[in-house]
Amino acid sequence: MNDTGRVSAGWWLLILPAFLLLVAFYIAPILQVLAISFTDPEPGLGNYERIFTSGSVQRVIMTTLRICLITTALSLLLGYAIAYAITLASPRAKGWWLLAVLVPLWISVLVRAFAWVTLLRRQGLVNNSLMGAGVISEPLPLVWNEFGIIVGMVHYMVPFAVLPMLSSMREIDPRLLAAARGLGASRWEVFRSVFLPLSKPGILAAAVLVFIFSLGFYITPAILGGGKTLMVAEWISLQILDLIRWGLGTMMATMLVVAILVTLAVFSRIVDLRRIFGSGG
Amino acid sequence: MSETRGHALTLREVSKHYGSFTAVDRVSLDVGQGEFLTLLGPSGSGKTTILMAVAGFVTPSAGSILLDGSDITPLPPEKRNFGMVFQGYALFPHMTVADNVAFPLRVRGLSRADRDAKVRAALDLVQLGQFAERLPKQLSGGQQQRVALARALVFDPNLLLLDEPLSALDKKLRAELQEELKALHQRVGRTFINVTHDQEEALSMSDRIAILNHGKLIQHGKPLDLYERPRTRFVADFLGKSNFLEGIARLPTAQGFTLEAGGLNLAVRGTAPGEGARCLLSLRPEKIGLIADGATADNVVEGHILAWAYLGTGYSLRVATPSLGELRVALPAWQATIAPSEGLAVRLGWSADAAVPIEDDAA
Numbered sequence: 030m031n032d033t034g035r036v037s038a039g040w041w042l043l044i045l046p047a048f049l050l051l052v053a054f055y056i057a058p059i060l061q062v063l064a065i066s067f068t069d070p071e072p073g074l075g076n077y078e079r080i081f082t083s084g085s086v087q088r089v090i091m092t093t094l095r096i097c098l099i100t101t102a103l104s105l106l107l108g109y110a111i112a113y114a115i116t117l118a119s120p121r122a123k124g125w126w127l128l129a130v131l132v133p134l135w136i137s138v139l140v141r142a143f144a145w146v147t148l149l150r151r152q153g154l155v156n157n158s159l160m161g162a163g164v165i166s167e168p169l170p171l172v173w174n175e176f177g178i179i180v181g182m183v184h185y186m187v188p189f190a191v192l193p194m195l196s197s198m199r200e201i202d203p204r205l206l207a208a209a210r211g212l213g214a215s216r217w218e219v220f221r222s223v224f225l226p227l228s229k230p231g232i233l234a235a236a237v238l239v240f241i242f243s244l245g246f247y248i249t250p251a252i253l254g255g256g257k258t259l260m261v262a263e264w265i266s267l268q269i270l271d272l273i274r275w276g277l278g279t280m281m282a283t284m285l286v287v288a289i290l291v292t293l294a295v296f297s298r299i300v301d302l303r304r305i306f307g308s309g310g
Numbered sequence: 311m312s313e314t315r316g317h318a319l320t321l322r323e324v325s326k327h328y329g330s331f332t333a334v335d336r337v338s339l340d341v342g343q344g345e346f347l348t349l350l351g352p353s354g355s356g357k358t359t360i361l362m363a364v365a366g367f368v369t370p371s372a373g374s375i376l377l378d379g380s381d382i383t384p385l386p387p388e389k390r391n392f393g394m395v396f397q398g399y400a401l402f403p404h405m406t407v408a409d410n411v412a413f414p415l416r417v418r419g420l421s422r423a424d425r426d427a428k429v430r431a432a433l434d435l436v437q438l439g440q441f442a443e444r445l446p447k448q449l450s451g452g453q454q455q456r457v458a459l460a461r462a463l464v465f466d467p468n469l470l471l472l473d474e475p476l477s478a479l480d481k482k483l484r485a486e487l488q489e490e491l492k493a494l495h496q497r498v499g500r501t502f503i504n505v506t507h508d509q510e511e512a513l514s515m516s517d518r519i520a521i522l523n524h525g526k527l528i529q530h531g532k533p534l535d536l537y538e539r540p541r542t543r544f545v546a547d548f549l550g551k552s553n554f555l556e557g558i559a560r561l562p563t564a565q566g567f568t569l570e571a572g573g574l575n576l577a578v579r580g581t582a583p584g585e586g587a588r589c590l591l592s593l594r595p596e597k598i599g600l601i602a603d604g605a606t607a608d609n610v611v612e613g614h615i616l617a618w619a620y621l622g623t624g625y626s627l628r629v630a631t632p633s634l635g636e637l638r639v640a641l642p643a644w645q646a647t648i649a650p651s652e653g654l655a656v657r658l659g660w661s662a663d664a665a666v667p668i669e670d671d672a673a
Contacts, residue, residue, distance in 0.1 A: 208400035210387045211365055212414035213465065222413070226404045 059286065062279045069276035076280035086281070093261040096175060096250070097243040100182045104239045105232060107183065108190025112231070113224075115191075116198040130188050138185060142252040145181045146172055149253075173255030181249040189242060190235040197231025198224075237296045241289050261285055316344035316501030317378050317468045319364065324373035326359050326525075333359045335525040336373070341518075346495050346502045348512040351522035352548065358473060360522070361505045365471050366390050377468060388417075393462030394471040398478060399454045401446035407433070407457050408442040414465040432464040433457075435494070452483045459491075463498060472504040476511060488514050509549050513537065521545050528671070542671040546592035553598075553637050555591040555665065559583045566662060572633035577608045577662040590670045595626070595640040597664035600647060600656055607659025613637070618650040625650055629658060 149171035156168040209219040247262035268278035319341040326334040334356040349357040362368040366387035436456035520530035540546035557571025562582030613631035627639040
């Protein structure tokens with residue numbers, strides 16, 4: 030008892046510097062944000078009341094949630110297909126596939142957002158080609174709206190969806206798939222009742238990762254939304270930097286942190302359930 | 311499970327090439343109805359490739375595979391209706407034992423009631439009825455193995471294929487399951503094809519053994535025949551242990567011949583090669599006895615013990631003889647007349663029918 034106490038005290042000493050750093054530069058500012066949201070412009074719950082009373086606050090929250098859910102769903106769908114293809118590919122092809130997935134990650138998000146603008150704007154490549162081919166007569170509104178934001182965000186998020194799903198697919202024993210076919214299952218049945226359920230942990234991890242990333246996304250929505258469609262992060266910066274409404278901005282920032290914590294809590298519950306289900310004897 | 315008759319399988323000149331590598335080289339083999347056949351060979355002998363070709367996971371480069379005379383070579387695995395127990399069992403980790411066993415029934419579209427009844431019967435068959443709701447990882451290796459068996463048998467497969475089914479188990483459990491597997495085979499009356507590199511497993515379970523090496527079928531037959539009458543040096547060496555005596559055949563007669571080896575004339579019963587031909591004999595260690603001074607046998611050599619080991623059931627001796635080199639001798643412990651010790655002089659004897667002439671296929 031005494032021994033373990035001393036040992037754990039030693040461990041705590043080791044992580045103390047990191048802990049102090051976190052408190053000073055991370056937790057303290059967050060607490061301050063929390064404090065401001067309750068005190069500015071006057072002490073009380075006034076800022077939080079806006080969630081229920083202000084149409085614009087509600088609109089921002091709903092827009093953000095809608096965009097995040099659609100982005101997450103599309104990223105998972107595309108990412109799953111890519112991860113599946115990589116899993117089945119030959120070792121050589123695997124390398125190229127992975128490179129293709131990772132390269133976008135190394136390119137600045139700003140560059141990619143502007144690249145989408147040039148592709149999607151009224152005289153952009155997509156609209157010009159479609160009009161040249163006679164498919165449409167008027168340019169389609171592809172950017173500076175929710176559609177544009179979702180295109181840009183999905184593009185950004187797909188690699189983050191691919192990687193956790195890929196690692197969970199790699200853990201699937203290929204003999205299980207062979208066994209399923211040997212037992213009489215068609216290829217589709219093998220996928221549906223063996224591969225898909227076994228890749229579920231990866232899907233959940235990817236979903237949480239992409240959803241949480243999307244919630245606080247700033248640059249892509251700011252550029253591809255063109256200031257007309259506001260997501261939470263841009264709205265917060267607008268409140269604090271342009272309108273100097275610190276109370277409202279920090280309130281929304283707090284809500285963002287709460288939303289992320291809630292998502293994580295729900296996820297950890299699911300993972301725990303899985304673990305209990307799996308190893309409880 | 312009812313007493314159904316098994317199906318017959320025929321391999322006709324089956325080959326499999328991977329680039330320039332020949333994994334299976336023109337193997338022809340008949341597996342009779344209800345037979346328990348073991349494909350035995352070292353790793354890389356092509357035994358697993360043959361099993362995978364029978365299962366449909368590997369397409370032969372040449373030759374055909376017939377089930378009851380009809381060609382199944384182009385059929386995909388899911389259309390063959392073969393049960394298979396994979397190495398490491400390949401149980402679905404996210405399904406309970408019952409769901410694992412029900413899987414082949416579910417993909418065949420059986421109703422829930424039919425499924426439940428068959429699953430219960432299959433689990434009872436392998437004595438795992440009370441484990442139906444567990445997950446595979448909550449079972450021991452031996453139990454998982456039985457689940458894999460139940461899953462492979464539940465849908466009345468035409469054949470049961472076993473890929474090194476016991477290799478992941480410890481020795482004692484393996485011996486137990488060998489007996490169980492053999493009893494199961496007799497109970498269900500189906501054709502079993504088993505792959506193993508364990509010669510003991512092959513000898514104890516099989517009706518017939520096919521020995522493979524480098525993709526070729528070297529010899530096949532009943533365990534006793536293979537053990538007693540190995541055709542080649544590889545078979546004698548791989549199936550059990552053997553001493554090899556090399557010499558020149560002399561004085562062929564109707565019963566046998568004399569082998570001139572190391573200055574000795576050894577009496578051999580069996581088909582005589584021509585006078586003066588080079589000849590190789592296989593002599594099993596347990597067929598050599600220690601004989602007392604003055605006693606005689608068909609063949610007698612003298613030597614001294616080089617090394618010995620006590621194995622419980624018997625002694626294993628390495629005896630150096632001036633004329634024939636080193637000989638391995640296996641002695642039942644309970645009838646050993648000596649206490650072995652290094653350097654002890656011994657007289658070895660064996661009868662004329664103990665040694666078997668074989669082909670020398672070792673490069």
